[in-house]
Structures are given as structure tokens and as C-alpha cells.
Amino acid sequence: MIRILLVDDHPVVREGLRGMLGSEPDLEVVGEASSGPQAEALSARLRPDIVLMDLRMPGGSGVESISRMRSAGLPCRVIVLTTYEADSDILRAVAAGAAGYLLKDLARDELAGAIRAAARGETVLAPSVATRLVDRLRDRPERPHLSERETAVLRLVAEGHTNAEIGRRLYIGESTVKTHLLRIFGKLEVDDRTAAVTRAMRWELL
Template identity: 55%
Template structure:
């Protein structure tokens, strides 16, 4: 059973989500929070597997709460569930440490799948959000070189490390590894890990 903490400043939304998850034997809702500050407190107390996090909330926004959770060493995965998919919302949430990012019009079964994926530490992005994120990253200058950290991530990927293993070696979060990979794809003009490694060897960024 996957345990949840629901964070949203609208009581109707919290009630709807609680009812949705309560109808499945797979999930247990441990609590609810109306803002980011309360979310951080309850996450420390309840230790849910997944925190369903809204972003724009009075009294404590979601991105600040995500950063606070990561800084505190929380093992709870954060799955953003929001109405907003603008550039100023998506990337800061991912960089702060969110495992996934969904919009509130996501169908019930897709939301359930995303929560399961988040609980396993796997990325869960709605198609619209993934497209916007890639579009934003691709607007970076094509000639921009890879940073030292990006080269380290790419080197580990080239030797067969998973995102989780790379995160452990570099002492960073798995979400940060994913963000570095997205930057790498954009800078190299590729779409996946294998292509990134191949392009890096072609450019001499990695040595056999």
C-alpha cells in the first residue's frame, strides 16, 4: 500500500483527491495540508511515500516546500499536481527535487500510475509538461558546453549506471540527475540516454 499526503489550499480539491484514493485498496491517505509550511511539518510527522503537492498556495508555496523537504532529508517523493504548466512553474519544481509533475486534469488511472511510479522514485511527467520542459531546455544556446557536473553524470550513464546509482555516487538527488540529463540532451541535440552517450563520444567529450 502506498501512503499519501495531499497538499492543496482548496478544501474541495483535497476532498476530491482523498475520496478518489480512498476508493482504491492500493493507497492510504495519511493526511492533508493547506499550504507548503504545513506540508513540510506533516511530511516529517507522517512520513508518507508520496506527497501530492500543489504549487501556488498562500501561506507557503509548493516549490519552497519541495526544497525544504529535500533539505530535511525527507525520503517522501514529491509529485506535483497543479493547474499550471508554465515555464516559470515546471522547471523550478523539477530542479527543487520533484519526482513528477502532473496537471489537475490528469485522468484518474494516469494519476494512480504516476503515484505508483513516484513511490518507486521514477519520473512521472504529463505529456504537456514534458514537451514544455524539453522546449524550454532546447532554447539554451546550442554551443553551450557541458558543465563539469553534467560530464560526470554522462560519464556514469555511459558506464551503465542508472539514475539512482548516479545520484548515489554523486551525492545528489535522483531528480537532480534527471534535470542534468535533460540539460545534456538539449545541449547535445538528442532525445535519449543512448544518443547522448554516442554524441559525447563523437565529440570527444567522453573517452572509450
């Protein structure tokens, strides 16, 4: 039996998902959450196999929760289930450790199949999402080089940590973190943290 946690701030969506999955003999919805922090708490307590996570909710984004759940060592695999398919959303979710990225217009059989595939350890992507990822990789320019420390800093940025948190984790000062970020921005030719993570994913630097 594959145990599932539903995470969406709209009760109607959660009810619809529960109804879609209820007729599948090998799938069991064990809980529901309406926010990222609630999902993190329930995942730690219920230990589901799969978490279906909306991307944008009150209390923080789904990506932030995925990062924290991964850092906490929770064994569940998280599938993003959303209406958004912007490149930045997709790349941030994948960088945070999502096992899949699906859109809410998929059919019941497709959703059930994706959940089973994710539970087997596979990555599941909506066709349009897979196409976007391939296009991003195909169109990327010459790959820049980041130092080992710059890579470590950017990886922590991708996980949602602040400069102060990064400094504590790497045992460096916050001003040094800012210096590394400025160098990273220059090498990647970007102006902010999100763009840096997005471009680093394009070049497979993380």
C-alpha cells in the same frame, strides 16, 4: 500500501483527491495540509511515501517547501499537482527535487498510476510538461561555463536560500555572494535569480 499526503489550500480539491484515491486498494491518504509549512510538518511526522503538492498556496510556494523537505532529508517523493504549466514553474519544481509534475485535469486511473510509478522511483510528467522540457532542451543555445563556486551558489539559489543563508553555508560574505550572482547573471544573460535558475536548468548546469 503507498501512504499519501494531500497538500492543497482548497478543501474541495483535497476532498476530490481523497475520493479519487479512496477506491484504490494499495493507496492510502494519511493526511491533508492546506499550506507548504503545514505540509513540511506533517511530512516529518507522518512520513508519507508520496506528497501530492499544489504549486501556489498561502505561506509560500510548493517549490519552497519541496526544497526544504529535500534539505531536511525527508524520504517522501513529491509530485506537483497543479493547474499551472509555465516553463518557469516546471523548471523550478524539477530543480527543487520534485519527482513529478502533473496537471489537475488528469483522470483517476492516470493519477493512481503516476503515484505508483513515483513510489517505484520513477519521474512522472504530464505529456504537455514533458514536451515543454524537451523543447527547452532542444532550443537551448551554446552552453556557458560556470565555476565550481558559481555552481554551488546557483544551486542554493534554486533551493530557495537567501544571499545571507548562501553565505553562511559556503562560509563567504554576503557581498561575495552578490558578486558571484552578478557574474552568473552575466554569463547566463539574465537579470534575476529565477531567470538564472531557469536558464541553468535548460543547459543542465545544475
